[in-house]
Amino acid sequence: MAKSAALLRIKSSFLYLPAFYGILSACLAFITLFVDHLLLVSGGRSTWIPFILLSDISLSQTILSSIASSLLTMTTITFSTILVVLTTYLSQFSPRALQNFITDHATQRVLGIFTGGFIYCILLLLLLKETEENQLFLVPAFAVGIAILCLIVFVFFIHHVTTWIQVSNLLHNITVKTIDSMEDRFLSKENAQIDSPWDDWESQEIATKKPIIYMSDKAGYIQYIDIPSLVETSCKYECIVKVERKQGDYVNEDTPLLAIYKNEKDISKELFMSHISVSLARAPLEDVEFGIRKVTEIGVRALSASINDPITAIHCIEQLSTILSRLSSMPEAAPYFNDKNRNLRVMVRNPDFFEYLNISFSSLIRYGKSDFDVVISLFHALTIISNHSEGPRKEAIWKFTQHALEAMKSENYLEIEKLRLNQSLKELLFSLGKSKEFTHIMFQ
Structure with a gap:
């Protein structure tokens, strides 16, 4: 974009x-x-x-x-x-x-x-x-x-x-805004033009070269990375740029931000750094992770002893399942960006699907694992996400499911609660194609 x-x-x-x-x-x-x-x-x-x-x-x-x-x-x-x-x-x-x-x-x-x-x-x-x-x-x-x-x-x-x-309307608004950001980022024209791994041979070649490292000019959050402008500038100077931090990361004056791979050193730092916006606060400019964190934080706060509102936490989990279901059906963000001649110009770091799952649900599991309704809603959300996922993303969900079960194993649920948890877990494993694992990880 x-x-x-x-x-x-x-x-x-x-x-x-x-x-x-x-x-x-x-x-x-x-x-x-x-x-x-x-x-x-x-x-x-x-x-x-x-x-x-x-x-x-x-x-x-x-x-x-x-x-x-x-x-x-x-x-x-x-x-x-x-x-x-x-x-x-x-x-x-x-x-x-x-x-x-x-x-x-x-x-x-x-x-x-x-x-x-x-x-x-x-x-x-x-x-x-x-x-x-x-x-x-x-x-x-x-x-x-x-x-x-x-x-x-x-x-x-x-x-x-x-x-x-009303919290329900607030969560719906955040969900809609986050999905819009995802569509702008993952369904954009430049994201669709991804080379096959073997076409980006330059990424292997530059591993042997020593880059010019540019530090951030100020402390703050990376609000926006203007990829098309970076590609245009890199093409002009005939160099390859690697963005060392992803959008939403916090950086300071000693944080490496850009690595420039070029034989000569006749390039302007200000010109390249002008394509990356750093500010004191995060902004939802294609920052999908920021929108997810907002929903998660509302859910975690609802589970605190001072508020004690698990229904709001469940609503947050449902909204997160909507966001991640949509995300799972989208192509992964492009790590490489080429110029018009298909020469590699910009490399960026992108979170994988497991990282999005971890950002969404880990805190909710940590503070809500003792609440039966929260755990049930989490399994249901993972099942919905799995139904919209394929291949490696199902493996990411399975990996996160194991992580969640490890956190829950110290909890003492009632017998009738265990029956319902096992039923929800069985549905999740069936969606993931891991039904054979049920007897090893079921609640007993």
Whole structure:
């Protein structure tokens, strides 16, 4: 996906849509004032505009000032409501989940409309001047229309907040965003053009060469790696670039980030490093692992003694099964990227399917293995994932199943619970093609 990381960060910024609506409302203020002036000059007000929509200078200023103060109050209430939601997210769900609510376009549009309405009324108050005696104005009617729109938006915002604060809706939103990131990353055009292993003979050849190592310029998380730009730059300098860290990894000033394989040293470090975005916080810019960790963290927090909500943890496991089922049906991320002449240019590190399983379920197993319902839901989730998987990915699921069973062997379940666990385990092993292993690993 050849999008600029800077552009993606701007679009996900909390100020992006409010600033856009603010500028739009300023332009609208000048346009409506200009239309009002044209109608005055042409004398068309009495012909085209109902008299009830026209106001004199005193009434116009009263209407605009009242609407401006009301919109400022509504904006303040909206910000206070957002702070309440953020506090709830911090205490109940996950600090990482704040990002989903703040960057949600519906939330930003509400603030943008309120901000834009306030700017519109304030500018009209500043610009509205009486040029002749007993002059009537149309612009207050526009302001009243904007005020009614803001009231409708405010009612929508209350509904929006009550919907978002429900954990089921939050988990669904994170799941949808994560699946979208997976499709952007794994189903992209550049990911589909993968050479066969024997075509990348250069990767074997460069193992004997000493690369030029570039360290990270600052500490933080790798937000985005612009692969197409790296390929283009590597082609220009006729070199091969190996990205030593994967997206989402934390790096500091002493962390090797790029290895450049080239005979000469006439290359610009700044040019290559500009294609990798490092920031203090992780961002969901094709970062599948980050989305998975959000769901897992909500589930782990739900299993804590202070919250003790295993139903939420089960819901998290179900959402993770949806994400990993979709992931298992996608091709693996390309480790090699070639130029137009099929010459190797960029090598990257990608997590394998077992690593995704480990990120998703290991913490939930550690803290929820004593809860029978959580364990049952985990086996059911692994069965669903296995039904969508083939070959090596089934082996990864089998490997993780062994890991999970090892963690559970110290737990003492009731006899009826063991019967249900064995039934779920048998279904999982049948899906994995490992039915013969059941007698060796069943709960006894």
